[in-house]
Amino acid sequence: MANVRICMIGAGRVGKLHSGTLRRHVPGGELVALVDPFQKVLDETGDQFEIDRRFSSLEQALEAVDFDAVVITTPTPTHRDLAVLAAEQGKHVFLEKPMALTLAECDDIMSATARHGVILQMGFMRRFDPDFAAAWERIQAGEIGEVMIIKSLTHGPGLPPPWATDLKTSNGNLAEVNSHDLDTARWLSASTPLRMYVEVANFKGAERGVTSDHYYDNMFATVKFESGAMASISGVCPCDYGYDSRVEIVGKKGIMQIGELKGESIVVGIDRDQGLVTPIFRRWPDRFRWGYIRELEHFVDCVHAERRPIVTGEDGRWAVAMVLAGTRSFLEERPVYLQEVITSNG
Missing domain, CATH: 3.30.360.10 (Dihydrodipicolinate Reductase; domain 2)
Structure with a gap:
């Protein structure tokens, strides 16, 4: 079975955590690209986890790299636009909490992922x-x-x-x-x-x-x-x-x-x-070390099996x-x- 190719969006604290988890503990998930608008943070995390394909925006990554899913770890105000863009491009979405700033933004995310037939999993690791x-x-x-x-x-x-x-x-x-x-x-x-x-x-x-x-x-x-x-x-x-x-x-x-x-x-x-x-x-x-590992394992398994995650946009x-x-x-x-x-x- 082919690996699920993942683009990590956000190279800060949570992006580092999930990048390390994917590299060390989730063999079915392959980290192929990293996105962050801040070059210093982008290079620091990219160097640490040997992620060669680095971009300042999701749009750039979409043009240059072939991947199946995104993991979004950026600040909350960015969640709606990033998740909707990823869904519109047919990418499965793992979205860190909180889901968004408003219920209208949550609805936009849920509508986009449903409309384009991609998985949406929330990052409630507990x-x-x-x-x-x-x-x-x-x-x-x-x-x-x-x-x-x-x-x-x-x-x-x-x-x-x-x-x-x-x-x-x-x-x-x-x-x-x-x-x-x-x-x-x-x-x-x-x-x-x-x-x-x-x-x-x-x-x-x-x-x-x-x-x-x-x-x-x-x-x-x-x-x-x-x-x-x-x-x-x-x-x-x-x-x-x-x-x-x-x-x-x-x-x-x-x-x-x-x-x-x-x-x-x-x-x-x-x-x-x-x-x-x-x-x-x-x-x-x-x-929550094992919670973080198991939630990404679950996400990758759901992408492989094309099934609904146990933590959904409704929960978010x-x-x-x-x-x-x-x-x-x-x-x-x-x-x-x-x-x-x-x-x-x-």
Whole structure:
């Protein structure tokens, strides 16, 4: 079976991660081209992963290289145009979250991929993480009974890039960081979100030079689902102490927990004053290493088999809808029904 030839769009942090994954862990996927408008970043990633065909735009790559699919890792405002162009050229699309800035943009992407008969897979890697996938299967099997409450948190180190701190070019940390929590809660509850209420706070922005209007580095959301289930989502970025992702699910029959604060099953004793020390995850690629590998394996397998991925544009659209409802909630200081943003189409 021939390899799936892939063009990586975006040579930054996530582009590096996916390029390394394709090179080392997905033998059925062949990385044949790299796109990024910034020459220094383009050459750095191209040199690191021995990608010879390098371009400043997708249009240039389409003219010069034959490939089957794209992996899009660029900033959110670029997603709609890149995904639509790729679909129009018959290329399968793996699209990093968040899917887009608005529901109208999500609809454009979904329409283009459906119209041209190409696959669209969203980059919600938690669904492919062994722990999360096992938890989902056990919940589906009824082990803890009907889901009543989900508590999900993502606390990440590092300040977001400048474009992501401004609500004019991004939907904030609720989208860029906590989209994963929103998707996880909807996925594990197996229900449609009904309404959201969000509170935000800015504790570190001023001291780190962030001046964007409505910037927040702490977020707490509550979600009510149509099934009656409820979710709470905590977001902190930057949190400084490391990368922290944990979920607790309370069902009618019991409780299930996914993840823990420590990153390795290692305990070190140095002296009696410091006590016992155990490391935590430093970065998100460390925590979700297998999720990132398995999601790209799944994408390549779906292209080969011409079948629908398990994470689709519909999932990406729902996450964007929840982000928009949450943003409206903290801006207007009230609970917001999902139907409000769906009716207005974002």
